[in-house]
Amino acid sequence: MIATARQRLNALGIPSIYAVLLLFYLVAAVLVALFGRGTFISGANISNLAVRSVALGIVAVGQTFAILAGSLDLSVAYLISVVAVMSSYTMQGDPDRVPRAVALVLAIGAGVGLANGLIITKLRLNAFIATLGTGLLMQGVLNASFDNFAGSVPSSFEQLGYGKWFGVPISVVMLLAVAGVGSFILRRTRFGAHIYAVGGNRETARLSGVRTDRVIIGAHIVCSLTAALSGLFIVSRLRAGAPWVGPDGVYDLESIAAVVVGGTALSGGRGGVWGTLGGVFIFSVLDMMFNQLGIDPFLKQVLRGLIIIAAVASYSVRSREAAA
Amino acid sequence: MATQAVPQESRGATWSRTLLRRLAAVPPIYPILVVLFAWIIYENPNFTDPPVFLAFLRRASPLLILAAGQLFVIAAGGYDLSVGSLITLTVLGAALMIDGDPSNTYWVIGALYLIGIAVGVFNGLVVSFLRVSSFITTLGMLLTLRGAALLWSDGAPAGYLPDNFRVFGRRFIDDVPVLGQLPYAVIVLVVFGALATFLFHGTNFGKQVKALGDNPRSARLSGVSVPKVRILTFVFSSIAAVTAGILLGGFAGVSMDVGTGYELEAISAVVLGGAVLGGGRGSIVSAMAGALSLRALFTLLNLLGLPSPYRAAVQGLIIIGAAAYAAYRERHR
Numbered sequence: 083m084i085a086t087a088r089q090r091l092n093a094l095g096i097p098s099i100y101a102v103l104l105l106f107y108l109v110a111a112v113l114v115a116l117f118g119r120g121t122f123i124s125g126a127n128i129s130n131l132a133v134r135s136v137a138l139g140i141v142a143v144g145q146t147f148a149i150l151a152g153s154l155d156l157s158v159a160y161l162i163s164v165v166a167v168m169s170s171y172t173m174q175g176d177p178d179r180v181p182r183a184v185a186l187v188l189a190i191g192a193g194v195g196l197a198n199g200l201i202i203t204k205l206r207l208n209a210f211i212a213t214l215g216t217g218l219l220m221q222g223v224l225n226a227s228f229d230n231f232a233g234s235v236p237s238s239f240e241q242l243g244y245g246k247w248f249g250v251p252i253s254v255v256m257l258l259a260v261a262g263v264g265s266f267i268l269r270r271t272r273f274g275a276h277i278y279a280v281g282g283n284r285e286t287a288r289l290s291g292v293r294t295d296r297v298i299i300g301a302h303i304v305c306s307l308t309a310a311l312s313g314l315f316i317v318s319r320l321r322a323g324a325p326w327v328g329p330d331g332v333y334d335l336e337s338i339a340a341v342v343v344g345g346t347a348l349s350g351g352r353g354g355v356w357g358t359l360g361g362v363f364i365f366s367v368l369d370m371m372f373n374q375l376g377i378d379p380f381l382k383q384v385l386r387g388l389i390i391i392a393a394v395a396s397y398s399v400r401s402r403e404a405a406a
Numbered sequence: 407m408a409t410q411a412v413p414q415e416s417r418g419a420t421w422s423r424t425l426l427r428r429l430a431a432v433p434p435i436y437p438i439l440v441v442l443f444a445w446i447i448y449e450n451p452n453f454t455d456p457p458v459f460l461a462f463l464r465r466a467s468p469l470l471i472l473a474a475g476q477l478f479v480i481a482a483g484g485y486d487l488s489v490g491s492l493i494t495l496t497v498l499g500a501a502l503m504i505d506g507d508p509s510n511t512y513w514v515i516g517a518l519y520l521i522g523i524a525v526g527v528f529n530g531l532v533v534s535f536l537r538v539s540s541f542i543t544t545l546g547m548l549l550t551l552r553g554a555a556l557l558w559s560d561g562a563p564a565g566y567l568p569d570n571f572r573v574f575g576r577r578f579i580d581d582v583p584v585l586g587q588l589p590y591a592v593i594v595l596v597v598f599g600a601l602a603t604f605l606f607h608g609t610n611f612g613k614q615v616k617a618l619g620d621n622p623r624s625a626r627l628s629g630v631s632v633p634k635v636r637i638l639t640f641v642f643s644s645i646a647a648v649t650a651g652i653l654l655g656g657f658a659g660v661s662m663d664v665g666t667g668y669e670l671e672a673i674s675a676v677v678l679g680g681a682v683l684g685g686g687r688g689s690i691v692s693a694m695a696g697a698l699s700l701r702a703l704f705t706l707l708n709l710l711g712l713p714s715p716y717r718a719a720v721q722g723l724i725i726i727g728a729a730a731y732a733a734y735r736e737r738h739r
Contacts, residue, residue: 205733219726222718387550399537404622406540
């Protein structure tokens with residue numbers, strides 16, 4: 083039965099992770115109805131669920147680009163902190179400074195992505211080590227300059243985190259827009275096709291005339307830009323940025339986990355952003371379910387770890403390739 | 407030496423060329439380590455005194471042991487991100503199980519190793535048979551073990567470790583000739599390092615690990631029992647983590663974040679030591695030299711009086727610089 087459901091979803095172009103998501107959602111609804119507080123299936127709850135997914139969702143879309151290209155980015159958590167702090171520090175509560183601050187942090191994001199990409203391609207460093215290094219670098223510089231909440235955002239900017247358009251949270255629109263643009267780039271543009279080619283087999287792509295270095299650099303710029311957007315969303319929710327917001331959210335490892343749970347191969351070349359979004363929603367459903375069931379926060383971590391493994395195992399177990 | 411058979415007239419030129427070639431073949435981590443040590447000694451001439459150096463080695467020993475364990479997993483083509491949480495679980499679990507009674511220490515150490523072996527077997531089974539990549543498997547394990555450690559201790563460090571447990575991390579053997587006091591941790595380090603070196607470089611198992619990392623398919627076709635070898639690599643890494651945890655519990659005591667961050671440090675150390683992520687090669691001694699460089703760097707930044715926030719930044723720069731230097735050397739051999 084599950085197999086046929088998957089075939090139908092695939093025929094519609096919907097990643098099979100959404101079947102898993104639906105399953106999780108229904109199980110959560112039943113468990114909460116039986117043992118928990120409040121109702122799980124309600125408009126307010128779904129909206130809440132979507133807003134919870136925004137911060138991780140946006141950066142996970144970018145992480146999908148990096149992973150598809152056969153790379154990965156561990157520096158996003160600290161970049162999110164840098165962006166959160168720099169934007170609120172630049173804004174200082176003044177609405178007129180918002181455009182300047184946004185331009186500044188997007189430039190920082192693009193610069194960090196460019197640096198990551200150049201280190202990986204030109205110095206030929208492994209992406210794991212390269213982005214671990216740039217992450218440490220940002221952590222050090224940030225902690226040396228700021229040790230607490232810095233500046234604040236004007237109330238107009240808080241609209242990004244709290245505002246609604248026709249009942250839909252603006253932040254959710256932003257998440258869907260980022261995912262939509264990401265999906266369009268991957269499926270419809272030459273850059274997108276090249277990302278799959280490079281991630282599938284870098285040497286073959288190079289021999290077929292793809293400028294592989296540029297593609298990897300481009301993927302890292304996209305990844306860092308989404309981290310910057312996540313940082314902007316987070317600072318609009320918190321009203322001020324602090325150096326610990328990124329590492330506290332574990333956005334580096336969580337975004338990679340969401341990408342892989344969403345069906346993208348960690349070795350690159352296969353997957354897409356809608357799958358990633360499904361992975362992020364699964365994490366949010368779990369979090370909300372655990373909250374409404376009043377589960378001990380430590381037990382929550384235990385279950386979360388096991389469920390991540392089980393979710394990936396549910397489809398990797400049928401693959402013919404051995405994992406490493 | 408090797409130049410003796412060379413005809414008299416060209417001897418000088420060949421000798422220098424041979425020396426150059428030999429120097430070029432030295433893994434890049436060793437010149438890095440030498441520079442770091444030289445700088446430390448310049449800043450603090452006492453560093454070469456046996457007690458000072460042994461104290462440094464004692465503090466570095468958990469990371470060195472962890473790097474040796476991690477190398478097995480990385481050489482086989484995987485990652486083990488669960489070691490940091492396993493260290494935390496080891497330390498918190500030890501305090502809870504010993505429960506203030508020193509007579510419990512020895513069975514508890516046995517129990518800790520059993521937990522570690524179980525974690526390694528679990529990681530290996532999931533990667534081998536459920537075909538989940540080791541990054542995700544051990545990331546899941548990282549969350550699970552940390553949660554388990556917190557759950558077990560109700561979210562706050564509980565209990566204390568008796569002296570006979572802490573002896574491995576904290577105490578010395580007195581009156582050793584030349585060295586003075588010899589820390590137990592350094593003995594553990596040397597024994598563990600020798601065992602790891604023998605397993606990795608001297609046995610069939612070590613060859614199979616590298617074959618597996620190089621090409622799992624050809625390893626399988628040439629008769630390597632892939633799941634068995636893979637599971638053993640994770641078991642070895644977990645045993646290293648438990649050992650590191652016992653040492654850390656000895657000199658750092660019971661705390662919630664005693665193992666935090668060790669997984670990424672161990673992987674950095676292994677890569678600095680010249681192993682390639684994706685597998686196929688590596689050397690235990692070089693991986694341990696990588697770990698020693700990271701610790702030497704910390705000591706140096708301390709000596710230079712750099713404010714602590716900048717230390718992370720400099721560490722990041724050095725990791726990138728050292729790895730870039732290694733990659734450059736690799737290409738221009």
